[in-house]
Amino acid sequence: MADKLKLAYFLSGGCGGCDMAIVDLSETLVDVLPNLEVVFWAPTVADVKYKDLEAMPDKSIDVGLYSGMVRLGEQEHIAKVMRAKCKVLVAWGICAALGGIPGMGNMHTKEEIYKTAYFDTYSTDNPDGITPQTRCVVDGKYELTLPEFYEYVRPLNQVVDVDYYIGGCPPHHSFVGEAILAVLQGKLPPPGSWITGGKAVCDVCKRNPATQGEGREPITAVKRTIDGAPAEGKCLLQEGYLCLGPITQGDCGALCPKVNIPCRGCGGPMPGVKDFGLRAIAAIAASMENEELVDQIPSPVKLFYRYSLPASMLGRKVK
Amino acid sequence: MSDWKPNIVVFACNWCTYQGADLAGSLRYDYPSTINIIRVPCSGRVEPEFIVAALKNGADGVFVGGCHPGDCHYKEGNYKAIRRFILLKRVLTSMGIEPERVRLEWISGSEGKRFAEVMAEFDRTIKEIGPNPVGRDGNGR
Numbered sequence: 096m097a098d099k100l101k102l103a104y105f106l107s108g109g110c111g112g113c114d115m116a117i118v119d120l121s122e123t124l125v126d127v128l129p130n131l132e133v134v135f136w137a138p139t140v141a142d143v144k145y146k147d148l149e150a151m152p153d154k155s156i157d158v159g160l161y162s163g164m165v166r167l168g169e170q171e172h173i174a175k176v177m178r179a180k181c182k183v184l185v186a187w188g189i190c191a192a193l194g195g196i197p198g199m200g201n202m203h204t205k206e207e208i209y210k211t212a213y214f215d216t217y218s219t220d221n222p223d224g225i226t227p228q229t230r231c232v233v234d235g236k237y238e239l240t241l242p243e244f245y246e247y248v249r250p251l252n253q254v255v256d257v258d259y260y261i262g263g264c265p266p267h268h269s270f271v272g273e274a275i276l277a278v279l280q281g282k283l284p285p286p287g288s289w290i291t292g293g294k295a296v297c298d299v300c301k302r303n304p305a306t307q308g309e310g311r312e313p314i315t316a317v318k319r320t321i322d323g324a325p326a327e328g329k330c331l332l333q334e335g336y337l338c339l340g341p342i343t344q345g346d347c348g349a350l351c352p353k354v355n356i357p358c359r360g361c362g363g364p365m366p367g368v369k370d371f372g373l374r375a376i377a378a379i380a381a382s383m384e385n386e387e388l389v390d391q392i393p394s395p396v397k398l399f400y401r402y403s404l405p406a407s408m409l410g411r412k413v414k
Numbered sequence: 415m416s417d418w419k420p421n422i423v424v425f426a427c428n429w430c431t432y433q434g435a436d437l438a439g440s441l442r443y444d445y446p447s448t449i450n451i452i453r454v455p456c457s458g459r460v461e462p463e464f465i466v467a468a469l470k471n472g473a474d475g476v477f478v479g480g481c482h483p484g485d486c487h488y489k490e491g492n493y494k495a496i497r498r499f500i501l502l503k504r505v506l507t508s509m510g511i512e513p514e515r516v517r518l519e520w521i522s523g524s525e526g527k528r529f530a531e532v533m534a535e536f537d538r539t540i541k542e543i544g545p546n547p548v549g550r551d552g553n554g555r
């Protein structure tokens with residue numbers, strides 16, 4: 096490769112775990128580094144300022160990875176700048192792709208969130224009732240600004256056009272290596288697709304009854320992970336632990352079921368699924384033995400939409 | 415709001431509720447003009463996506479009509495339908511949508527009169543609860 100591939104990375108409304116997933120590549124990263132030039136990685140890795148990114152010519156960056164959801168004016172601004180500067184923009188990780196864990200904030204209004212964060216929490220003492228303002232003047236002369244906190248969480252594609260999506264919270268590092276190599280070698284699917292092996296978590300799960308010569312039976316119990324340890328090597332869903340493996344992309348290699356934890360869907364929906372939560376409702380309800388069991392499923396919105404609420408058809412709680 | 419008329423979507427199983435609607439028609443039982451029937455091969459074919467898509471596209475009420483227990487042409491479609499429906503309704507309720515906006519009933523091909531009555535009743539319920547709130551705050555999503 097003659098020219099180095101120019102890469103930009105931005106951590107938006109996320110936790111930094113997706114940054115770590117790249118750093119975790121270790122040897123693979125060392126292998127690809129000679130081919131990469133990181134022109135922007137804020138705020139975690141490189142000391143490059145927003146104004147430096149803004150000054151770069153349009154479409155001068157080969158690949159932009161955007162991690163985290165969009166809730167603040169600042170995040171929206173950088174999303175637009177990244178879109179202008181990058182030839183290919185990737186929603187990196189499930190927060191950017193579908194809203195992720197912070198997306199569950201869409202079950203509450205901005206007012207409710209402010210009330211909890213700035214008034215009701217045990218450690219808060221706010222007698223003057225101060226909440227964040229986008230502008231304030233200190234000592235009559237210093238103007239300070241804060242980015243606007245929007246009403247709702249949005250995934251990246253509700254702000255700008257997105258070329259590719261990668262699921263996972265964070266994407267699994269072995270898969271990150273493959274994805275980065277695919278980008279480097281230009282071996283990418285049609286724009287708008289998810290970068291995925293296309294297998295469901297169940298397909299790569301050792302607990303799958305099909306791999307043990309057994310069929311699936313109707314589910315006869317609803318269990319939570321606190322209800323004792325599941326049987327060794329047996330399908331969690333079959334035992335009543337609400338595992339979302341059947342409808343989730345399995346690029347993690349069925350990480351959670353390996354350690355007795357049901358899949359919660361962080362890999363994102365299988366290709367062709369428009370609304371992860373609704374598909375999960377259909378799959379789980381259909382596999383239950385009776386209606387009473389369906390009623391026992393705890394907190395269904397936060398179970399089925401744990402990673403995807405802002406990208407769902409309804410998107411948020413209706414006022 | 416006085417001239418507001420609800421828009422009601424009815425997913426009717428071809429083997430029962432749809433025939434019931436047909437019978438209601440040939441026996442000249444009136445049912446409200448707010449009812450828009452979509453014929454489906456079985457109540458089990460009605461995915462949660464269909465119901466939410468209807469709500470999102472402006473339906474004020476969504477009704478699913480299937481065969482009585484034991485009568486489903488495909489044996490278990492209606493059992494599957496009701497389990498999904500119960501779970502979807504719980505989710506919709508948590509998401510701020512009135513549970514009365516969605517309803518599932520078993521109506522057979524011979525129950526023309528009952529079809530008309532249930533439709534009239536559902537229409538009244540939707541008129542009482544008013545327009546669908548999805549998109550009410552104008553963000554248009």
Ligand code: SF4
Pocket residue numbers: 108109110111112113114162163188189190191195196263264265266
């Ligand atoms: S997807 Fe998960 S790991 Fe990545 S930023 Fe969001 S919360 Fe963090």
Ligand code: SF4
Pocket residue numbers: 296297298300301302303304329330331332333338339340341349352357358
């Ligand atoms: S449902 Fe869960 S535990 Fe069962 S096979 Fe699928 S991923 Fe594995």
Ligand code: SF4
Pocket residue numbers: 263264296343344345347348349350351352357358359360361362363
């Ligand atoms: S098993 Fe499911 S929740 Fe766990 S890492 Fe894989 S996709 Fe995410």
Ligand code: FES
Pocket residue numbers: 427428429430455456457458479480481485486487488489491492
């Ligand atoms: S055929 Fe009527 S509900 Fe299945």
